[in-house]
Amino acid sequence: MKTKRKKYLLTAWKKLIIASILIGFLSGALSISLKHITEHFEASLFEKTLINKIYFLVFPLVGFSVIFFLRQYLFKRKENKGIKEVFETTQSRKNLSTYKIPSHFVNGLITVGFGGSTGIEVSTVVSTAAIGNIAHKKERFLKKYKTELICAGIAAGITALFYSPLAGILFSYEVISKKISKSFLAATILSVTIAYMLVLVLDEAPLFMVSVPLWKWQALPYFIVLGIVAGINSVYLTKCVLFIKKQFIKLQKQYYKILAGSLCLSIALFILPQLYGDGYHAIKENLNSANSILLTLPFAMMILSIIITKPIITSITLGAGGDGGVFAPSIFIGAFLGLLIALLANTFLHADIIPLNFMIIGMAAMLSACIHAPLTALFLVCGVVDSYTLFFPLLIVCYVAKITSKMICPYNVYTYKENITNAC
Known part of the structure; x- marks a missing residue:
């Protein structure tokens, strides 16, 4: 009986490690992609507004209208609730639907690109949480690691977005999980390591390139x-x-x-x-x-x-x-x-x-x-x-x-x- 339990736990940990590595890569890639596409899209459209201010009247109407039609005809007529969706998932038996990945990716991009006065951070968090949630649903050995895998996805996404592995882990702990376990640490550390390696390989730069002077x-x-x-x-x-x-x-x-x-x-x-x-x-x-x-x-x-x-x-x-x-x-x-x-x-x-x-x-x-x-x-x-x-x-x-x-x-x-x- 003890031998079977040990084998089961060993298999579960192996699966958790493999899942965390995959989640780290996919979440990091998604985060970097969304960041660059949005930056390009936003900069290009904002430049248009500087040439002709009439675009300030056009872009928000276009952006909100496109998001509405996408939700009506592509994303099951459901509104995105942001990080509250993640809370509901970790605190109950609910799951984040797979469509949340393209839904938040596309809607976040359109919102910010067309002038919506917010950011892609929450879109990144929910999308990467959904990646972690998919891993939890697909493998029976990972059923009990739902929160850990969701946090692994979020941690990797924040790491890639803000050039900071510690920020990714701490956000997952302070805002989402609010508790630490061995499985939480293993999943998040592995995922942010992979995401940060991806950041380094792709030569991603910090968001704000400044020389910080000594404080007094x-x-x-x-x-x-x-x-x-x-x-x-x-x-x-x-x-x-x-x-x-x-x-x-x-x-x-x-x-x-x-x-x-x-x-x-x-x-x-x-x-x-x-x-x-x-x-x-x-x-x-x-x-x-x-x-x-x-x-x-x-x-x-x-x-x-x-x-x-x-x-x-x-x-x-x-x-x-x-x-x-x-x-x-x-x-x-x-x-x-x-x-x-x-x-x-x-x-x-x-x-x-x-x-x-x-x-x-x-x-x-x-x-x-x-x-x-x-x-x-x-x-x-x-x-x-x-x-x-x-x-x-x-x-x-x-x-x-x-x-x-x-x-x-x-x-x-x-x-x-x-x-x-x-x-x-």
């Missing part, structure tokens, strides 16, 4: 202020998403949602083109010039408008049927929030702090506060800038932001439930 101890109080402000702002983002999506649900006809969403998005993009797509183009532009920017009233008003408007436009994008979540928006908002605080401190308090560092730390602070995952945010941002120079202030600020956010509001967009009574 006198900047620490300002870093903490940034963490507190980011925590407060994350609650604003969460409440915007939940409130505006509820208003769109009240619109019973889908074409009302499409028309209302595309009109609001078009007006916002016409006024603030920085909000187009995931907004990474605007971050890169300001990262390169951050330390030489002088604070003027028009520039301050523009940044403030971006910080206030982005959560609203992201929420409208999701409410109108776009595919995505708060991952990219939180990084975007955090970068500009950090830049604004640094410029204000330098201008009015003569703080002599480095705006570039505040943009980088702001990204991590907002992400940590929005998804309640400080370690994920820390290592993810270190990965996207390919530097650990700011590790210590990042560690402090990520926890300050998360604690501030949870003190004000106990849930985020992923963990919100209708029956919560202690709503903020």
